[in-house]
Amino acid sequence: MTTASTTRHAEASVVVDLVILTVRGGALQVLLIERGKEPFLGMPALPGGYVRENETLDQAAVRELAEETGVASPRLQLEQLRAYGDPARDPRGHVITIAYLALCPGLPEPVAGTDARAARWAAVRDAVAAPLAFDHAAILRDAVERARSQLEYTTAAAAFCPEPFTVTDLRQVYEAIWDLPLDPSNFRRKVTRAASFIEATGDRRLHHGRPAALYRRGAAHLLSPPLLRASDHEIPAQVSAATSAAAS
């Protein structure tokens, strides 16, 4: 960090980190890797990597997601979460990270990490309490909060369901992420009335009881009317001036 001393301003490395969420076994899970080098050697961390020259942030995120999960779907649910730029967040120097949130349907257990790093799914319930490298714990918390509120106003939940899926599958996604029980009857009424949330395929899935109608994801991205949680509403990351400038 001693080079380029002619500039007064920050010349920083730019990284994208990914919070890749899925629902497996009725629980929200996040993909974590184990760091193979310093700093934070051996610690769990979010997958991510440097943004290349001549690459947009979104392109870098899509590339990293494909490398980590093999997912390269056109129906990809991937969106920028926010930037994290505390100069102390990386001991090596000034590294800005742009965090992305990806929602994936259940994927096979052994994730092919091209980086030869150990990758595994971890229950979010555990991961938010565990120590993670860098400021990844804060990023993960923000991402989960974003995902929770996304379920209210967008059709994002369907991204967690491998197609075709049943209304019960979809409800269990909501229950896993909100950690709330939902009334099956009222849930069905709301998702089937919402415009273009889900489309019936015409097929049914046989299990043990009455066969369940199968659906695929509809064209809508925004959910109207929204599917609100009974309790109060969470909003994506507010920057309070108190955290950064306790000046007075």
Added chain:
Amino acid sequence: MTTASTTRHAEASVVVDLVILTVRGGALQVLLIERGKEPFLGMPALPGGYVRENETLDQAAVRELAEETGVASPRLQLEQLRAYGDPARDPRGHVITIAYLALCPGLPEPVAGTDARAARWAAVRDAVAAPLAFDHAAILRDAVERARSQLEYTTAAAAFCPEPFTVTDLRQVYEAIWDLPLDPSNFRRKVTRAASFIEATGDRRLHHGRPAALYRRGAAHLLSPPLLRASDHEIPAQVSAATSAAAS
């Protein structure tokens, strides 16, 4: 741009740009500066500047806001919007910008620009259609959309009102930003019932008609219940104007 060629990844400059919104004269306005140097010399742009070493992104945004507006309130309404990092967005090279959204009460017309750049308030209605430097037009559009939805779920609207303010003042903020007329009676019911949105000071403001009760901002940041725009999930359906007209 020929130095530091040993890195495969992006070593980029980091900038914060500010979308500073206010409501003046019943219209949503944004603070624009006129660029004093290349590139985009003479073009309107969002205020902003380089992030310094040993400074967080939030700190840089707070500093820039103070420099541009003189505002350094502890009740500052300032939050990160998102990062923009297209390598082609700045002709000088790879410059990542972290955009921030600031909501301010009405400020005096001549904004003291420490940078000796011409700063002025522009109606958002005009600014979104005008050519702006860099990708600032896209940033502005995103910011306005964020502000609109913030009004639904947070108490952010009160940040636009110099204290003390009346319920009518607050309603006019909503009307200006949503560009919708709101029923004064129903609006009053909702904002006064929402927990800790506004607090009566006990004073009244005399104008011409009945004196209006004065309020200050309450402690809540999240608005519950939310104050939803009607158009959000209304199906404009087949209610004929004929029936209502005939009823009178």
Added chain:
DNA sequence: TGAATAGTGTCTATCAGACATTATTCG
């Protein structure tokens, strides 16, 4: 048949929008 799961119907308290009415001031 009974257990299990899927799906429908209905009742009610609540609430949003529409709008009528009352209250308080100024000129």
Added chain:
DNA sequence: CGAATAATGTCTGATAGACACTATTCA
């Protein structure tokens, strides 16, 4: 007083939640 603005009250249709009930399959 009448105009202007603030504030309250009321009516009604829509809806969320609770939950009873019906439907269809398997063992």
